[in-house]
Amino acid sequence: MTPLALHACCGPCSLEPVRLLREQGFEPTIIWTNPNIQPVSEHLRRLDTLRSWAADVAHVDVIVAGDDRAAWERSVAPHGMDRHARCRACYALRLGEACRLAAERGFSHVSTTLAVSPYQLFDDCGELLGSIARAHGLVPVWQDFRPFYPEATRESRELGMYRQNYCGCRFSAAEACMERHAARDERKRQRAAERQAARQASQAQK
Template sequence: MNEVRRPALSLPAGHAKVLLHSCCAPCSGEVMEAMLAAGIDYTVFFYNPNIHPEREYLLRKDENARFAARHGVAFVDADYDDALWLARTKGLECEPERGERCSICFDMRLERTALYAYEHGFSVITSSLGISRWKDFAQVVASGKRAVSRYDGLVYWDHNWRKAGGSARAVEIAKREKFYQQSYCGCLYSLRDAHHRRGIAQRS
């Protein structure tokens, strides 16, 4: 790994390890390498039942697992319960990106992350979701804090991974690792909207 200059990084006071909810390898690459460089003990938790179709889910999961294995990082492969995701987002099919559907989606994923953390001895969780410029960072943090509020002593680490060059490093790592690059956020409705935008662009 080439030497990269990053800001000093440390967990919230008094905590020793963190459970990282990862949405995909391109987003989590910088988060993972930054924590490794800082000597932070962490485990990757892959729970993304929003991703559609299943072959897309498997592509993203396998890419992330491969990167974790190369760095010797523990990787937890959670369930793909897409039926539950569809049930929880029912009625929000026409919500825009960063709308209420995204909040419900973040809630679902980070609730499961918090539960796993509580059951397996982690006192801190965080997520790579906030590094993407397509996401509302404050929206992700709000979901994370709601998720941990159910469990005494569990903390959501709200470090802004896109700051201080984090987003640019994520892009550089994705290129270096030749990560599979998805063309939409992940869910059935973002895929629909991506097709719509491409259709408009091709006609204009």
């Protein structure tokens, strides 16, 4: 088995990558570096969830790397609600620390669980992983884990794992909240339209 450093964003998103990478001949070691996750209580809850699953179920090692929150505020937060620029800067910071530590620990290959979620900027993340990994002398292992997202969702629920409802930062939390409200309003609009259509049909039959 080839040792591989796997940057992980959370426990549920780690399930399928660890399984698939092992099937492909890699033995992952998870690297945790996610200074984007706010508040700190949320950061700790996600890390605890990951560690518990890694130790009790997956039997995979977890390395807690640096979480430079000051660097995140300097390089990522100024992008605010510009999601594309913000997420690219966030990926660069997190993958940079993961690759730095992977090279320091003697790994030759690196990957990330960010390739699981359909909500991430897939192409941007792959581009950044490739360039940052090569700059550190590492081989990037980039593949599309998104088709396995439903399986990861089902399995994590069966395991009783904590599942977050936003990516991590305060901006993504606000965006997720707005999207949930928009979806709720659309459901209300559709129900109202269905009731109106039913009333009209009933009146036409009289």
